[in-house]
Amino acid sequence: MAVNTQGPQLALSDSAARQLANTTKTAPQLGTITPRWLVHLLQWLPVEAGVYRVNKVKNPGKVEVACGDRSEAELPQTFVDYEEKPREYILNTVSTVLDVHTRISDLYSSPHDQIKEQLRLTIETIKEQQEGELINNKEYGLLANVDKSQRLTPRTGAPQPDDLDELIAKVWKEPAFFLTHPLGIAAFGRECTRRGVPPPTVSLFGAQFLTWRGLPLIPSDKVPVTNGKTSILLLRVGEKRQGVVGLYQPGLAGEQGPGLSVRFMGIGRNAIASYLISLYCSLAVLTEDALAVLENVEVTKYHDYRDTYK
Numbered sequence: 001m002a003v004n005t006q007g008p009q010l011a012l013s014d015s016a017a018r019q020l021a022n023t024t025k026t027a028p029q030l031g032t033i034t035p036r037w038l039v040h041l042l043q044w045l046p047v048e049a050g051v052y053r054v055n056k057v058k059n060p061g062k063v064e065v066a067c068g069d070r071s072e073a074e075l076p077q078t079f080v081d082y083e084e085k086p087r088e089y090i091l092n093t094v095s096t097v098l099d100v101h102t103r104i105s106d107l108y109s110s111p112h113d114q115i116k117e118q119l120r121l122t123i124e125t126i127k128e129q130q131e132g133e134l135i136n137n138k139e140y141g142l143l144a145n146v147d148k149s150q151r152l153t154p155r156t157g158a159p160q161p162d163d164l165d166e167l168i169a170k171v172w173k174e175p176a177f178f179l180t181h182p183l184g185i186a187a188f189g190r191e192c193t194r195r196g197v198p199p200p201t202v203s204l205f206g207a208q209f210l211t212w213r214g215l216p217l218i219p220s221d222k223v224p225v226t227n228g229k230t231s232i233l234l235l236r237v238g239e240k241r242q243g244v245v246g247l248y249q250p251g252l253a254g255e256q257g258p259g260l261s262v263r264f265m266g267i268g269r270n271a272i273a274s275y276l277i278s279l280y281c282s283l284a285v286l287t288e289d290a291l292a293v294l295e296n297v298e299v300t301k302y303h304d305y306r307d308t309y310k
Contacts, residue, residue: 028117033124036131037218039246040205041177042283043238044258046250050091054284058083089140091249091259094129095278098122102271119262119275126260126279132222134246134283135179142179142233142244143224147288157298159188159232161197164212167234170292174241177216180232181223183299185210188217188232194303228300236290243290249280 045052057080064076098118105114135142150170154163168175180188189210192199199210199217209216215234223230236243248259256262259281265274285291 025111027112028121030121030124032128034128034131034221035205035207036127036220037205038131038134038179038220038222039127041218041237042134042244042246044246044248045239046258047091047247050249050280052089052091052247052282052284053086054089054286055086056083056287057081089247089282089284091247091280091282092133092137092140093278093280094126094133095276096122096126097265098275098277099272100275102267102273105273115273115275119277122277123256123260123262126277128222130279130281131220134281135220135222136224137283140282140284142235142283142285142291143231143293145283145285146233146291146293150288150292152292152294153296154294154298157296158191158301159184159294159297160191161188161195161212163294163297164188164232164234167232167292167294168213168215171234171236171289173289174236174243175215176235176237176243177218178212178232178234179218179220179223180297181221181225181230181299182219183225184223184230184232184297185217185219187297187299187301188212190301190303225299228298229296230299232294232297234292239286241290242287244283244285247282247284252278252280 059081062078063080064078066073066075100115100118108114133141136144138144152163152166152170154160164178167178189199199212201208202211202216203209204216209218211217223233237245239245250258252259252261254261254263259279261276261278261280263276263278265276267273
C-alpha cells in the first residue's frame with residue numbers, strides 16, 4: 001500500500017499562482033540577423049532613374065605634360081579621352097509581399113504590435129539578403145567584380161600575414177578594410193598566433209575587430225565557405241577615393257530608409273492586409289585597384305602550439 005508522504009497542501013501552488021501573473025514577453029527574436037558591417041562601412045550614393053554610369057579615362061598613359069624645361073621648346077599638346085561605352089549599373093530589387101490577417105493584428109497586438117513586428121522581421125531579412133547580394137551577385141557583387149590582376153592565392157593555403165600584405169600592395173591607395181567570413185578571421189588569427197604576432201584590435205561601432213597593419217578585418221557570414229575554403233577581400237571605399245560605393249534610389253513612396261520602401265496594398269475579401277516591401281540597391285567598383293581578393297583560403301588548418309614554444 002502506497003504511503004502519501006507529501007501531506008496536505010499548506011499554500012497556493014506555483015502552477016495555480018501563474019494563472020494570475022503576467023508573463024514578461026520579448027519581441028520576436030530572429031537568429032539570422034547579423035550586424036551587416038559592410039553596409040555600414042560603404043559610402044552610399046543616391047542615383048537618378050535607377051542607373052549609375054561609371055565614366056573612365058581611356059589610355060591615361062598618353063596624357064603628356066612637361067616639367068622643369070626652362071628652354072623655349074614647344075609644349076606638348078594633349079587631351080584626356082573618355083571611354084565611349086562606359087559601364088552602367090542598374091539598381092537591383094529585393095522585395096516581398098507581407099500578409100497579416102486583420103484578426104491577428106486586432107486581437108493580439110498587446111504588448112507588441114503584430115504588424116510592426118512582422119514588418120521589422122521581414123525588413124531585417126531583406127537587409128540580410130541585400131548584404132549577400134553586395135558580396136555574391138554575379139553582376140555587381142564584390143567577388144564577381146575583382147579584376148584578374150587583383151586576384152591572389154595564399155602561399156601555404158592558410159591566410160598568412162604575408163598574404164594580407166600582398167593584398168595591401170594591390171590596394172595601396174588608402175585601403176579601408178578587409179572583408180571575410182568569421183572563419184577566415186579565425187584562421188588568420190591562428191596563423192598570427194603561431195608566428196608570435198597576435199593582431200591588435202580596434203573598436204568600431206561599439207564592437208571589437210582584429211586588425212592587420214591598422215586595417216580592420218570585418219566579418220560577414222555572406223562571404224562563401226566552400227569545402228573548407230573562403231575568400232578575403234580588401235576594399236578602398238568612397239567616390240572621392242575612386243573606391244567601392246553603394247547605390248540606392250532616393251525619394252521612394254513609403255520610404256523607410258535609403259532605398260527601402262514599405263507600401264500598404266490594401267485588405268482583401270479574406271480579411272488579409274498586404275504590404276509591399278522593396279529595397280533598391282547596387283554596388284559599383286570605380287577603379288580596378290579599389291578591390292582585391294585572396295582566394296581559396298583554407299579555414300580548417302590548426303596547429304599544436306606546444307611545438308611552437310619548445
